[in-house]
Amino acid sequence: MLFNNPDVWEVTLLSIKVSGLATLISLLIGLPFGTLLALSKFPGRSVLLTLINTGMALPPVVVGLAVAMTLWRSGPLGGLHLIYTPAAIIIAQVIIAAPVVTGLTAAALQALDPRLRLQLLGLGASRLQMVLSIWREARLPLLAALMAGFGSVISEVGASMMVGGNIRHQTRVLTTAIVLETNKGEFTSAIALGILLLLITFLINFALTWIQQRGAKR
Amino acid sequence: MSTLVEIRNLLVRRAGRPVLEIDHLNIEKRQVLALVGPNGAGKSTLLLVLARLIKPERGDILFIGQPATGLRDRDYRRRIGLVMQDPLLLDMSVYDNIAIGLRFRHVPGPESARRVEAWAERLGIQHLKTRKAANLSGGEAQRVALARAFVLQPELLLLDEPFGALDKKTRTELLRDLKALLPTTGATTLFSTHDDREVNALADSKIELADGKIHTESSV
Numbered sequence A: 001m002l003f004n005n006p007d008v009w010e011v012t013l014l015s016i017k018v019s020g021l022a023t024l025i026s027l028l029i030g031l032p033f034g035t036l037l038a039l040s041k042f043p044g045r046s047v048l049l050t051l052i053n054t055g056m057a058l059p060p061v062v063v064g065l066a067v068a069m070t071l072w073r074s075g076p077l078g079g080l081h082l083i084y085t086p087a088a089i090i091i092a093q094v095i096i097a098a099p100v101v102t103g104l105t106a107a108a109l110q111a112l113d114p115r116l117r118l119q120l121l122g123l124g125a126s127r128l129q130m131v132l133s134i135w136r137e138a139r140l141p142l143l144a145a146l147m148a149g150f151g152s153v154i155s156e157v158g159a160s161m162m163v164g165g166n167i168r169h170q171t172r173v174l175t176t177a178i179v180l181e182t183n184k185g186e187f188t189s190a191i192a193l194g195i196l197l198l199l200i201t202f203l204i205n206f207a208l209t210w211i212q213q214r215g216a217k218r
Numbered sequence B: 001m002s003t004l005v006e007i008r009n010l011l012v013r014r015a016g017r018p019v020l021e022i023d024h025l026n027i028e029k030r031q032v033l034a035l036v037g038p039n040g041a042g043k044s045t046l047l048l049v050l051a052r053l054i055k056p057e058r059g060d061i062l063f064i065g066q067p068a069t070g071l072r073d074r075d076y077r078r079r080i081g082l083v084m085q086d087p088l089l090l091d092m093s094v095y096d097n098i099a100i101g102l103r104f105r106h107v108p109g110p111e112s113a114r115r116v117e118a119w120a121e122r123l124g125i126q127h128l129k130t131r132k133a134a135n136l137s138g139g140e141a142q143r144v145a146l147a148r149a150f151v152l153q154p155e156l157l158l159l160d161e162p163f164g165a166l167d168k169k170t171r172t173e174l175l176r177d178l179k180a181l182l183p184t185t186g187a188t189t190l191f192s193t194h195d196d197r198e199v200n201a202l203a204d205s206k207i208e209l210a211d212g213k214i215h216t217e218s219s220v
């Protein structure tokens, strides 16, 4: 009875799609950028790392405010008509998740023995072969970075509400739906949605813990 | 004999401090040269410079009579073999570790397999091929690191304290095996060490480094 409401599944699916896509885009940004930060030396590198780490703690409502102002009809990118669309939620979630993926990618690669890079180059690796080899070497913490990125956006509510508008059949995701159902006093639906969100975050944390324990065993 | 590597007028700084100054050094083809000297003398630095992993501040390194600039770093490195002070194996099987440099060079599978098998056998680690590198003892890991360099059939072999981290028994066994194997590689070899036994067993000449300078150069 809890779950035979088709809206519940629609909302869940949209949540996974939106946050999954945002995480994927964050990976495309964060993996190369985090690698660059970890491997190269340039002036301002530590300032940049500090900024990224600050970005990892960006309050989602502040991101929501900034994205809403940018996409607002009269805002600088208002002409794109993205406000209150899934794309707007994805943009906000990328801004939240990309620093997480970037920062954790850099941390994962910096945790490797720095001499490993020299050894790989000394074995004749090209730059690309060297980078692919150390990604492979850090594959578990990199997977953890990816899941932490997903975890940071799937349970985020402020930005999704502000830039998505919680429109039924269009931009209603798990978190915003829970807020709405609770405000209406529709606790049955709110609980059903809450259980699904819990299940998703539980699976992520379970996998993260499993990865960390496998890493610790090595 | 002909010269494989010639160093002229070399100066290397690390963290601003000069750590290696060599006016002239010739390394002949097929020579086995031991680098000795106390910790901090510059042995590892010299090996890394020869692997083109540290850029000198000035000086020329000629490889088979050609200036270093004539070959791209990667193409040059694909003619050498480097074993650093620790095995630095990757989190994969022993077989894949030994084959990694061959994969970087795109050596075809059957040829790669043939060389890996041959060197695993010679170094007595063929029974470990499917094991994870993380589960090896220190001596086994060092043999894998050596095999990984030997399969490349390098013209120049650079070994940084290849026995450094091993206990006495393991060290003696590996020294005995390497004494038999090194001449079969045909490679010109530079290795650093603290141990006169290793110098006498393997080298035909030795260089004593102190404070980044060549103190004495002698045949063994």
Ligand SMILES: Nc1ncnc2c1ncn2[C@@H]1O[C@H](COP(=O)(O)OP(=O)(O)O)[C@@H](O)[C@H]1O
Residues within 6 Å of the ligand: B014, B015, B019, B037, B038, B039, B040, B041, B042, B043, B044, B045, B046
């Ligand atoms: N990564 C580094 N950064 C700065 N200085 C270094 C570095 N590695 C080594 N050195 C310095 O270079 C000098 C030579 O070191 P090294 O070549 O490692 O000596 P050895 O291998 O003979 O023990 C030492 O004074 C050491 O402190």
Ligand SMILES: [Mg+2]
Residues within 6 Å of the ligand: B043, B044, B045, B085, B160
């Ligand atoms: Mg050293």
